[in-house]
Amino acid sequence: MSFFKNQFANVVEWQEFRDDMIFYKWSNREIKKGSRLIIRPGQDAIFFNNGKIEGVFRDEGEYDIESQIIPFLSTLKGFKFGFNSGMRVEVLFVNTKEFVVKWGTQNAINIPTLGLPGGMPIRANGTFNFKVHDYIALIDQIAGVKDQYVVEDVKIRITSVLDQLLMKWITREGKDMFNLQANSFDISKGVQEDLDMQMIKSGITISGFTVMSFSYPKEIQDVITKNASHGMVSDVGRYQQISLTDGMASGKMSGGGAASDMAGMMMGINIAGQMMNQMNQNSQNQPVSSQSTQPPAQPLAGDQKRPNFCPNCGTKTGVANFCSNCGQKLI
Structure with missing residues (x-):
């Protein structure tokens, strides 16, 4: 029985x-x-x-x-x-576990940027976390018509709206387009809130969202790197010196001995000139001691105002009151 x-x-x-x-x-x-x-x-x-x-x-x-x-x-x-x-x-x-999923933009996002009519193409990547938290909504929206549900299904839903949300939070409050990494926390927080509002209707909560990095086109990245170098050396003159030195050290200027020597000579002349200018500026700015001040020498009678050279043509002057070459009045 x-x-x-x-x-x-x-x-x-x-x-x-x-x-x-x-x-x-x-x-x-x-x-x-x-x-x-x-x-x-x-x-x-x-x-x-x-x-x-x-x-x-x-x-x-x-x-x-x-x-x-x-x-x-x-x-x-x-x-x-x-x-x-x-x-x-x-x-x-x-x-019941929390899922961690890697994401990346499928295509470059053209962010509106001043001076770039087509926008700046930016890519990004990172991770997001999610878990099931509302069984009633899960059954009503998904489990009622599906026998199973996998992480890839959620990832497809997330990435389908991710580009628009990234654009929204990148352009919000006029963020610096050339330094988005500095604002990655605020951007990530905003995107997470929006994604959570969309997924919560299906019983799933987005418990975390992180932008790991932003990437620019090579041309834009080169400009960003060069601007950073300008900022590090603080003036264009020093930047040129460093660029010239780097070019010689890397061998990019070693195509001929004469070219390399000429570059070295030019660099030496420029540096020497800047040193002289700096010394002149220092001497001009240096205060004169009251003890060393001496009265200027008094000119001789008759030569009090006559210059040694004509101020108009540069001809050496004599005892005449007018230049013998151009007729310029001397006194």
Whole structure:
């Protein structure tokens, strides 16, 4: 008699568990008398009927459905198994862990930028975190029509709207287009809030979103690097010196000895000239001691105002009051 009693008994469990699977639905099968429920670590088991949750079981272990599960179901607690009759109910197993997913922009995002009519093409990458938090919404929006749901399904939904959200938060409040990494925290926080508002309707919450890096076209990145170099050396003259030195050290100017020597000579002349200018400026700015001040020499009579050279043509002057070459009045 016991043989007939348990011949239709079954095991309700998550078969072929996968780490990337968000839920698995054990559905459209009749639970017979003597059946068992197995809940493994990191799983919740949800009994629902006609889209309505009957009970949620979170503790891992093995349970007799008739004696340990049915008494806790909301509307099925009075159910009695007959000899040939079973219980029609769906069981949803949910993966309770937090998922971490890498993302990257599929195409460059053209961010409106002053001076670039087509916008600045920017790419970005990072990670986002999510987990299931609302079983009612999950069943209503997804599990009601799907037997399983994987991480890739969520990633597709996220990346389909990610470009627009990145553009929104990058351009918000006039952020520096050439130094977006400095604003990555604010951008990430804003995108996370918007994504969470969209996914929460499906019972999924976005618990984290991070922009790891922004990347620019090579031409733009070269300009950014050069501007950073300008800022490091603080003036164009020193930047030119460093560029010239780097070119010689890297061998880019070693095509001929004469060219290299000429470059070295020019660099030496420039540096010497700048040193002389600096010394002149220092001497002009240096205060004159009152003790060393001497009265200027008095000019000789008759030569008090006559210059040694004509201020107009530069001809050496004599004793005449007018230049002998151009007629310029000398005194």
